Amino acid sequence: MPEGGSTGGPLEGVRVVDLTTVVVGPICTRSLADQGAEVIKVEAPEGDILRRLASGCRTPSMSGKFINFNRNKRGITLDIKRPEGLAALRRLIAGADVFVSNVRPAGLRRAGLDAASLAALNPRLIHCGITAFGSGGRYAGRPAYDPIIQSLSGVAGTFHRAVGEPRFVPMVMTDHVTGLVAAQAIGFALYRREKTGIGEAIEVPMFEVAASFVASEHLGAASFDPPEGPTGDARLLSPDYRPLPTSDGYITVHPNSDAQAHAFFEAIGRPELKADPRFATAIARTENAADYFRVRVAALAQRSTAAWLEIFAARDVPAARYNTIDDLLEDPHLQDVGFWQAEDHPTEGRLRHARTAVTFGGGMRAATLPAPRQGMQTDEILAELGYSPAEIAALRETGAAR
């Protein structure tokens, strides 16, 4: 595997082979790439389905969503069902620090890409297998997508409690969160490898990650055995847990501490509620969450969003306006911090993307790479691996590389 030059960022010099598709794997490897790792995205000839799954693109295989999850990566197309294609992938992995896949374990084993086989090839390799379900459980090996995991893990169940019917978060939330956790785990393993000098295998199961997320939030009184009460955090499960209507839009106000709650009651002209036993303490407000929300609903409808924001700001009551997805593009704070960045993509033209949210004082990745068109760097990467022009031509001839 090549030296890719200096990227900057905490993961500078970390080489990642990325055999993932859709969201869970790509957000993992993008998190590594954004922080300086050199990521090579290996695609099968049919390509990552996310290239075509979302509408609104300039060329058919470069959806905006694909671009967003695959920036800062280079791309190679290999048909690993062909022995020469698989050999090229193994040569890539032999020189890598990290191999990430979201292929089902049986498929990895068939291709000799399981952790044990690859440890023999590269003992320093960190092998991160993102799966739908952890090994050892009866769902292991089943196919899954985000809504399957939202359905099983209790994410949809939180809405059932809040609004009376199960729903999904309208994002691929469990994919996205699991990918972030996988990148976290890879960082921890990279740290350990600096101490031990040897790699390891990590398993990151989406269902367990999502169930752990929900349990941390909503196991609540059932954390005790026997339970001390029902599951669920009542503050979050109220039907009124939402931005609330003002006279001209919406506002979110969240007086949490006693001081904030008391300031809020003053602000809405109901100082007598400071002494109301339903609202006097944090635990009382939790137990009377529905009543507390009703007080807010009644008050907030009386003034405009701007008027309330001014009133709450003066009293240090946490409050904010509500942004639609489109409003994000105009949010003044995001403008201040240069959140939206312009990019000239070599084939897709002028783009905008959200910059990395986290900043590292020790130095950040300097230059961004454009999300690759399929096979964009196939020849370049094969050449870096030591393939001669004639060998590359032969791989292309058989369709093993494209």
Add this chain to the structure above:
Amino acid sequence: MPEGGSTGGPLEGVRVVDLTTVVVGPICTRSLADQGAEVIKVEAPEGDILRRLASGCRTPSMSGKFINFNRNKRGITLDIKRPEGLAALRRLIAGADVFVSNVRPAGLRRAGLDAASLAALNPRLIHCGITAFGSGGRYAGRPAYDPIIQSLSGVAGTFHRAVGEPRFVPMVMTDHVTGLVAAQAIGFALYRREKTGIGEAIEVPMFEVAASFVASEHLGAASFDPPEGPTGDARLLSPDYRPLPTSDGYITVHPNSDAQAHAFFEAIGRPELKADPRFATAIARTENAADYFRVRVAALAQRSTAAWLEIFAARDVPAARYNTIDDLLEDPHLQDVGFWQAEDHPTEGRLRHARTAVTFGGGMRAATLPAPRQGMQTDEILAELGYSPAEIAALRETGAAR
């Protein structure tokens, strides 16, 4: 700072001083603690508000939610408004690898706990400041809680598009995700410090993290400048994007690839839809997401959940039952993998918790520590810092330690 003995896990030997409350900081440091770091939770005399914010506990300051977010940590109570309390905290930080706070930056500066001041004390320190809003933007320094960030970042906006009114995810999702990202960033910085020998400052702003999450999902056609169409991933923004009713409950079915979609149409007895131009390809199904959902709604109501699951399993169509929050406790796969673990807490009695979702082949944290009662290890930790019994008594006398 003490050696805390060998924990096992990739972060064994990493010493973390945790000046955080509620969820965003505690899930960050729990992620570090679960993977072997030694985390010392420093609390003000009034304690982390999460101790009392959730109902259902055996003792008033040990809510289930607090316990879930604070396992594997030791606790010390210091009044850092008193000089001796602040001095003890600085002595802790002098021997630490990581300092995590979710205190507003102005408060950190006032106490001399900002990155520059602490780098002078400990040049190897990784200083992770979790903030509501990034520095340099006009919202910087404002107070915030999760719903404020859900309101501003477009998370609530996704529901507006899906169901006609903004709502929050009924979890402290942006806190939780930002904390996971903060732990990820700390892992990356620990890795870099192995190379450079010096620490650094990391800023993790909740708003920017959440806006990046939403943008990756829903910038869509507005990733292009000028936009190629509206923002939003239409597949996720359908009002029918939810577990769908069967004759006796709910089911989630998610045929994504062409093969899965075609198998699904066969399974529901509508093979003619395989050739329907609305559904023949992934991009067509995306563009006709609403119609595609209507087909599912009509079909699924005809049979029971169990009958459908058997039919879909036979055809390898991704499908799953729907679990309420309570169902999670009985899920058979989670039982198989030992997801729910029993714990005997020294003061709270028999508990259950979700085990760490990610597994590391190179070794995991061996023993879990109980979530601390407030100040549970105050004396022990002060003694490890070199305070004599008389000095500890003096600190307790003034209320600087409790």
